[in-house]
Amino acid sequence: xxxLAVVALVFAALAVASGAFAQSEISETPEEVAGDVEPSDxxxxxxxxxxxxxxxxxxxxxxxxxxxxxxxxFVEGLTGARVVRSSASANEFTAGEARFxxxxxxxxxxxxxxxxxxxxxxxVTERVWFDIRDASIFVRGGNWFNMRVGRHVLTWGTxxxxxxxxxxxxxxxxxxxxxxxxxxKAPSNSAIVTFNIKKVGLDLVWTxxxxxxRFIDGERLSFFNPLANGIGGVGEIIGDRSPLTPVDPLLxxxxxxxxxxxxxxYGTAGAYELAAYxxxxxxRQPTALDLTAMQATYARLATYGASVRGPLLGGLxxxxxxxxxxxxxRDGTDPTIPNSQxxxxxxxxxxxxxxxxMGLQYYLEYTFKYDELVNNSLWPxxxxxxxxxxxxxRLTQLLLLDNLELSLFTFFSPDELDxxxxxxxxxxxxxxxxxxxxxxxxxxxxxxxxxxQLKENxxxxxxxxxxx
Amino acid sequence: MRTLTKTWLAxxxxxxxLSTPTTPAEAGDLKDASEIVNRTDAAQYYAAKDGRALVxxxxxxxxxxxxxxxFAVLRRDKKDGGDQNYLVVFDQPADVRGTTFLVKKHAxxxxxxxxxxxxLDLVKRIAASDERTSFVGTHFFYEDISGRxxxxxxxxxxxxxxxxxxxxxxxxxxxxxxxxxxxxxxxxQTFLPSKIEYVNAQGKIYRRIETVKVDTVQGxxxxxxxxxxxxxxxxxxxxxxxxxxYDMGIPDDIFVETSLRNPPQKWLR
Numbered sequence: 012x013x014x015l016a017v018v019a020l021v022f023a024a025l026a027v028a029s030g031a032f033a034q035s036e037i038s039e040t041p042e043e044v045a046g047d048v049e050p051s052d053x054x055x056x057x058x059x060x061x062x063x064x065x066x067x068x069x070x071x072x073x074x075x076x077x078x079x080x081x082x083x084x085f086v087e088g089l090t091g092a093r094v095v096r097s098s099a100s101a102n103e104f105t106a107g108e109a110r111f112x113x114x115x116x117x118x119x120x121x122x123x124x125x126x127x128x129x130x131x132x133x134x135v136t137e138r139v140w141f142d143i144r145d146a147s148i149f150v151r152g153g154n155w156f157n158m159r160v161g162r163h164v165l166t167w168g169t170x171x172x173x174x175x176x177x178x179x180x181x182x183x184x185x186x187x188x189x190x191x192x193x194x195x196k197a198p199s200n201s202a203i204v205t206f207n208i209k210k211v212g213l214d215l216v217w218t219x220x221x222x223x224x225r226f227i228d229g230e231r232l233s234f235f236n237p238l239a240n241g242i243g244g245v246g247e248i249i250g251d252r253s254p255l256t257p258v259d260p261l262l263x264x265x266x267x268x269x270x271x272x273x274x275x276x277y278g279t280a281g282a283y284e285l286a287a288y289x290x291x292x293x294x295r296q297p298t299a300l301d302l303t304a305m306q307a308t309y310a311r312l313a314t315y316g317a318s319v320r321g322p323l324l325g326g327l328x329x330x331x332x333x334x335x336x337x338x339x340x341r342d343g344t345d346p347t348i349p350n351s352q353x354x355x356x357x358x359x360x361x362x363x364x365x366x367x368x369m370g371l372q373y374y375l376e377y378t379f380k381y382d383e384l385v386n387n388s389l390w391p392x393x394x395x396x397x398x399x400x401x402x403x404x405r406l407t408q409l410l411l412l413d414n415l416e417l418s419l420f421t422f423f424s425p426d427e428l429d430x431x432x433x434x435x436x437x438x439x440x441x442x443x444x445x446x447x448x449x450x451x452x453x454x455x456x457x458x459x460x461x462x463x464q465l466k467e468n469x470x471x472x473x474x475x476x477x478x479x
Numbered sequence: 480m481r482t483l484t485k486t487w488l489a490x491x492x493x494x495x496x497l498s499t500p501t502t503p504a505e506a507g508d509l510k511d512a513s514e515i516v517n518r519t520d521a522a523q524y525y526a527a528k529d530g531r532a533l534v535x536x537x538x539x540x541x542x543x544x545x546x547x548x549x550f551a552v553l554r555r556d557k558k559d560g561g562d563q564n565y566l567v568v569f570d571q572p573a574d575v576r577g578t579t580f581l582v583k584k585h586a587x588x589x590x591x592x593x594x595x596x597x598x599l600d601l602v603k604r605i606a607a608s609d610e611r612t613s614f615v616g617t618h619f620f621y622e623d624i625s626g627r628x629x630x631x632x633x634x635x636x637x638x639x640x641x642x643x644x645x646x647x648x649x650x651x652x653x654x655x656x657x658x659x660x661x662x663x664x665x666x667x668q669t670f671l672p673s674k675i676e677y678v679n680a681q682g683k684i685y686r687r688i689e690t691v692k693v694d695t696v697q698g699x700x701x702x703x704x705x706x707x708x709x710x711x712x713x714x715x716x717x718x719x720x721x722x723x724x725y726d727m728g729i730p731d732d733i734f735v736e737t738s739l740r741n742p743p744q745k746w747l748r
Contacts, residue, residue: 059691059704062535062719065547079748083573114576120744149741154732157741166600193598207737277736282591284604320604322589327606365609412538412714413616442546442572478574 083479084112091189091472094450098467099233099250105451105470106188107134123149125163135231144198160202164193165216167275167288169318169329171405172420173374175354176288176316176333178273178295179216182225187232187451187465189472197225216273221263223309224295227465229256235464237390246393248458248467260297261308283321288333290314300347300389310348311339326361343380346387353377360405366413370405393459396426414439422462429455429463447474508667512634512646515665521559522670524626526699527725529555531746534720538617541713547571548615551722551747555729561586564734565625568742569615579739584625595739602739611657618707618716623688642667658686669693669700685710696723 091106110131117124127145147161168177172195185194199222206213227234233250240247249255263269271292278285291313299310316333332355340348353376360370378384381397388394401424408417415438422431435449450471455463509515536548549571555564567580577597584590589607596603610622632648639645644667649660658677665672671693677686692704701723708715733743 058537058539058717059719061537062717065535081576083576085574116577118744120748123741123744151741151743154730157737159741164598164600167602169604191598193596196599205737207732207735209732210735212735212737282588322591322607325589325607327604329604361606362608365612368606368608409613412540412613412618441544445574476574478572 079116079118081114081116081118083114085476085478086111087191087474087476089189089472089474091451091470093468093470095467095469097233097250099229099248099252100467101250101252102135102231104135105231105468106190106472108132121151125149142198155207156205158202158204162198162200163203164196164198165201165203165273166196167214167286169286169320169331169358170356170374171358171360171370171372172403172422173356173372173401175331175356176275176286176290176314176318178271178290178292178312178314180222180224180295183227184225184231187227187453187468188470189447189449189451189474191447191474191476197222211276211278214273214275214277217270218273218292219267219270220265221269221271221293221309223260223262223293223297226258226296228258229253232465232468235393235459237393237459242389246390246459248464250467258297258307261301261304261306263293263309281321283319286318288314288316288318294337294349298349302347310337312337316354323359324361326359329356329358331356341380343383344387346384346389350381350384351379353379366409368405368407370403372401372403374401374403375399376401395461398426399461400424400426424461427455427460427463428457429453429460429466431462431465443478445476445478447476448472508639509644510636512636512644513629515636515644515646515670516629516632516634516648516663517560518670519663519665519672520626520629522700523672523702525556525559525563526701527697529553529727529729530723530725531727531729532720533722534718536617536619536719537717539715539717546616548617553729553733553743553746555731555734557731558586563625564731566734566738566742568747579742581734581736581739582625583734586628590625593736593739600740602736609655611655617718618709618714619718623707637662639667643673666693671700671702691717694723697725699725 087110089106089108089110091104093100093103093105108131110129112127112129115126125145125147127143129142129144130139131142132139143162145161145163147159147163149157149159151157165179166177168174174181180197180199182194182197199218200220201216201218203214203216229249230251233248235246236249236255237246238244239249239253239255271290274289276287292311293309294312297307297309299308300306301308313336314333315336316331318329318331320327320329332353335352335354337349337351339345341351343350355375356372358370358372360368363369376395376399378395378397385391385394401422403423404419404421406419409415410417416436418435418437420433424430430453432452433449434452435447437445437447439445450469452469453462453465455466457463531554532552534548534550534552538546538548548569550567550569553566557563563584565580565582565584567582569575569578569580579595581593582590583592592605594603594605595601608621610627611620613619614621614624631652632650635647635649637645637647644665646663646665647660648663650656650658657679659680659682661675661677663672664674671690672688673690675688676684679685686707686709688705688707690702690704691706692702694701694703701720703720703723705718706715707718727746729746733746
């Protein structure tokens, strides 16, 4: 019932927005059209006068005060629904939410404070959620040292929607239901310290309490569970109908030694950016199994990697590699712990025509000790291939003075025979108001592959955002 | 010996002229169009060694709907007429607040550009793009903001009036440009352009940039109000520059990735 009410609200908002749009189209008066013919001096005193008012409005934002304060945010409605038959999920909606975001910034010359908080009424989970994405303090200790402490979002690496050396928390539910791209990254309570010596930077991040991914747990989106019918049984896609969902994994104990540490050393050589990365912590997803509790859990992981990015043939290329050292099972014989992997990425992007961008990526996952893995596996039929290949294509076209964006992102795996297509149209109707319409289309020959398992979640969505 | 002295004197004269681009040309009118355009480039894009400005733009489309942009810019020149570093910090519209842009402009190759998206904490490298497309949704082109290399065009002095030089510039290569030529009206005192008109292959003026206001900041003539008009669509963008300060001593080491994530407030305010 509540679900329907929220959906009705979002549709009402959409209807109002389309009405506003229609109105602004109608307001094209003959005088304004006539202005096209003789535009040379149409910027009269009134036009420029606006800058004086504007200056007064914000006169104090840059007037040499000790600290400046700013606030902003947005209100957003999102509705998304499955467009394929799903036997696993009873709820046909993948999203139905009304969100309020508040951004606060207090800035001082050597320190600043930042807050980004969301509250949203979620009709799918029938709850109101508070999600603090950022509450952090930044301190600058000269040009060579600075730090940020608190809750915040962290990102590094060169991939486009592919993360090799970025082991910061992600939110895959948001990614597959049409929330804004920024929600793919989840926040963590962390401290980051940055040292800059000439052209070399060093970032060290410490997250005292392990913050896992917001993974797909079956409540909102269905996924393939190889143990749906017990060990040795037939696996199947499970969703909110299954008593096994939502998956509730065993988290590492909250002890000092269970925190995670991330490091990055980076610099430039001419136009080329080089970086080396390291991480000690846990796999980001509950891919291990605690057999005594029969519960999913997180195995320990260390990663080491490097990347390079630079100009090539009028575009940009990037190469990144990472070694995933699953050091609790280096032999690869323990079926409850994932094996070590090598992950590699090569990417190239360039502007093909004015305002039309293309990006291509090839990504490889190689699993070490593959024979041992299959021989000991609890679900040998469903293990991913020794070599998993993935290709991605991004196409983006900006039109109407960047007010209209057509975007397409496609993942395709030639060996797993599955694909994920993300078409999206973003239109800035008037300055504060934007409408976003898109789809998340997942296909796969098999139920157990990375994107194939998500096929019953194929959805279309619409978002309406008012920024302030 | 005589020729050597003459060459030496000419070199010194050129050095003085180039290093003080806003000094009135007392020795009489210039005859060389390329020199005029080089000095215009220097006056418009290389004033002082470094600088800061707050830029506000109002974009008005053909239907009269308007949008705002506001950003602060820090600039430091590596070499006059050559490489420059820019850091741009966006404040408006609200949905891009905190977005920052780092540009390492190169005189002889593609610029290196990075964009920081605060929501994702993502530092995105931007591929080289067409310089003659909209700058952040305004009617300005990237090239209007960062400057077109004078050597990309052939310059011809059409006219010298009491106050202005009129120069016609024709691209040496027509690939990547939408104009057949453009004419610059350049103030003889300040070497700042007062009007630039772009002409298409049909001989029609379809785009115009006008200087509306020039202020003197720390003795340097500075364009503070510009209007660019798209005469085909009827849309235009007004640009207002305030809070200008030159020779602040901005260090080179702020033009790094760290400043994208956390802009250096010391130089911005």
